[in-house]
Amino acid sequence: ELKVEQNPLFLSMQEGKNYTIYCNYSTTSDRLYWYRQDPGKSLESLFVLLSNGAVKQEGRLMASLDTKARLSTLHITAAVHDLSATYFCAVELDSGYALNFGKGTSLLVTP
């Protein structure tokens, strides 16, 4: 059974600081997705990582994938309040149609 673990699950950080969210998964995959969810809203796609070593950046967020370590990271640079949200990673299996989601990391950026 595939396990997708994110840590931390809760993160409170000050504006201007840097931090990394980790997504570990338990089986072979080289395709991983990151989503953002604002409170009371649905999920929106942030990044799609489709190979080992893939790196994608959008504004203050950068995602990377290391398939050998079965690890993806979402790095936040100089956090701002607008980044407060819950972030989910999701892994695509070779044999499946669906994505397997982590439990999400709830991020709060404070002044």
Add this chain to the structure above:
Amino acid sequence: DVKVTQSSRYLVKRTGEKVFLECVQDMDHENMFWYRQDPGLGLRLIYFSYDVKMKEKGDIPEGYSVSREKKERFSLILESASTNQTSMYLCASSLLGTGLYEQYFGPGTRLTVT
């Protein structure tokens, strides 16, 4: 612009009622999914469908059924609603194919069963 719509944003039903949640996508996607989201539990897959009239159980199918008669529409049915089915329900769709499984989500239906 891609779009997944759900029939209701908020729904209140009584225990024992039959409940229908509708989802429509306009992207000609093969795959459609129903999740429920509960605090601390993340997203849990209820059912998905990769083609018309095809369905596959997800992680928590008990108490639910689905219907997909047309490619663009995927319905979730609670045969006899119970209070433990109070939750946020999210529908999603995606293409079919390796590396193409980026899912597009609807706005969600917050269902309360009293």
